[in-house]
Amino acid sequence: MLFNSYSFIFVFLPVVLFGYFAAGRFGAQAPVVWLALASLVFYSFSNWPFVALLLGSIAFNYLVGWLLISRRLRAAPRFAALTVGVSGDLMVLGIFKYAGFLTANFNAIFSTSVVVNILLPVGISFYTFTQIAFLVDAYRGKVAHYALAHFALFVTYFPHLIAGPILHHRDMIPQFESDDTKRPNPRLMLYGLIIFGIGLFKKTVFADGIQPLVALAFNQASPSFDQAWIGALAYTFQLYFDFSGYSDMAIGISLMFGIFLPLNFNSPYQATSIIDFWRRWHMTLSQFLRDYLYVPLGGNRHGRLLRYVNLMITMLLGGLWHGAAWTFVVWGALHGLYLCINHAWVNYGPPTPERLARPAGVVAFLLTFLAVVVAWVFFRADSLASALSVLSDMADPGRIVFGPTEMAQSLMIAIYAAIAWFAPNTQAIVGYDHKNRFVGENVSAWRVRPWLVYGGAAAFAFGILGIQRHSEFIYFRF
Template structure:
């Protein structure tokens, strides 16, 4: 089931929302169980063959976590239990996500014809990483005892289950345990609806609206210089508004239940460096890779050379997390290289004179954006050869076929760029503060400035009108 579908907006969400607050009168756990069951129903609409896999994963990790939390085991057996749990999670992820990739490469190297056809469960990367973090923290002594219904909801919570954010137990389970979130809050419901409407418009109006231009670069054998750039930039902004829209919609849906999701997207194309970009793009994945991969590998604690090695290893695995293809490996490798260059510049680059700080900042934003666009070509292309072909066309200004059509397309790209670079993002407009659990503090001012309410209603209306028959979010396949 998609957030951007009539069945979700007008049937599923209202029923689940009303039911959540109705059963909240029965007892503290009733709404938790209701929401967990609703999340399984949501997942089963498009992925019913893998509901058993999801439930099995929850049971397995809860049991392993219980053993780690109980502290009935000594250090050696506890580490063995952690290893068993993480290995089980990674093995499951590996079989479903990477078996076909490994077999295809084996066939290519040894000229065999082994056939593997394994369907990829939607959301498996997200709920696997969520639970690995839970197990590692349980081993470190950072997890309290949680009831099974709360843990099950933590894993299956439908606003995040399909495409993130990657949730952290210490942030979410206390909210599920709180009595406040089980009572309807008109303010949070209204704010949630507005944020959801903004996200819906980003998806159906902006992301889906520019999608046809992507074909100029990636769906033809020999695009011209301008077509290659228009297609690459179109994908850059399609992915931006698609992921931004999903992130807003997830936050908006969750707010209606009185639950604050962590920010996962914060105007990444405004970043003035690749380091800054990864603090803004897929923020919860960046935090996971930092806390559970980069730092355990040694981080920056063993000298600068090993820091660069750890950065490359982390980003290569981060690329593979996104998909089982060499294009994603190349994308991760590029971002690893970018990060190494960024850190080297910080350590060895010349200081910027104060009088040049502003123009240098503009140049830094443009260079960062250009580096990201080049990497997105690998992210979108079907093969390394296709990606290199598009990049070669982008680097060949002798092949320009710039006419009226390309001029209009370029103007459309410029509008998208202006929105991404100069418009305030949703959390700034709404005053969304996940850490302090607040949103729209100055509600009285909204009444004095009804444009916010009317704007939210208009975004929701245009978003609904723009719904297509079947338009998945790009991150669904990760």
């Protein structure tokens, strides 16, 4: 089931909201159980064969977590339990997500014809990483005892289950345990609806609206110089508004239940460095990779050379996390290289004179954006050969066909760029900050601003009108 569908907006969400708050009459656990069951129903609409896999994953990780939290085991058995837990999670992820990729490479190397066809469960990367973080923190002594119902809801919570954000237990489970979230809050529901409407507008109007232009670069044999750039930039902004729209919709839906999701997207195309980009793009994934991969590898604690090695390993695995293909590996390698260059410049580059700070910032912004666009070509392409072909066309100004159609398409790209670069993002408009809370006073003191209500209603209406076809979010495939 898609957030941008009539069945979700007008049937599923209202029924689940009503049931969640009505269930409070039957005890503190009833709303939690109701929401967990509703999340399983949501997941089963498009992935019913894998509901058992999801439930098995929850049971397995809860049991291992219980062993780690109980502290009944000594150091060696506890480490063994952690190893079994993390290995089990990674094995399941590897079988379903990477078996076909590994088999294809095996066949290419040894000229064999082994065939492996395994369907990829939607959301498996997100709920696997979520639970791995839980197990690691349980081993570190950072997890309290949690009821099974709260843990199950933490994993299955439907606003994040399909495409993130990657949730952390310390942010979410206390909210599920709190009685405050089990009573309807009109202000939270209104602000949630506004944020949802803005996200829906981004998805169905902006992201889906520019999607046809992507084919200019990626779906024809030999695009011209301008067509290749238009197509690559179209995908750059399609992915931006698609992921930004999903992140807004997830936050808005959750707010209607009185539950705050972490911010996952913060105008990344306004970044002036790759370091800054990764503080803004898929923020919960960046935090996971930092805390549970980069830091355990040694981070920057063992000298600058090993820091660069750790950055490359982290980004290579981050690229592979997105998909089982060499294009994603190259995308991750490029960003690893970008980060190494960025950190080396910070450490060894000459200081910028004060009088050149502004033009230097503009140059840094443009170089960052160009580097991101080049990497997105690999992210979108079906193969390395296809990606290199598109980049070759983008580097050949001798083959340019700039007619009236291309002028109109370029104008469309310019409008999208202006919005992404200069317009305030959703959290700036409504006040949703990086600490998972609204800026300002407490909830009871919020004032409903008429312009925000009218603007949110207009965004919601146009977003609804934009629902014309089956249009999955791009991050559903990861």
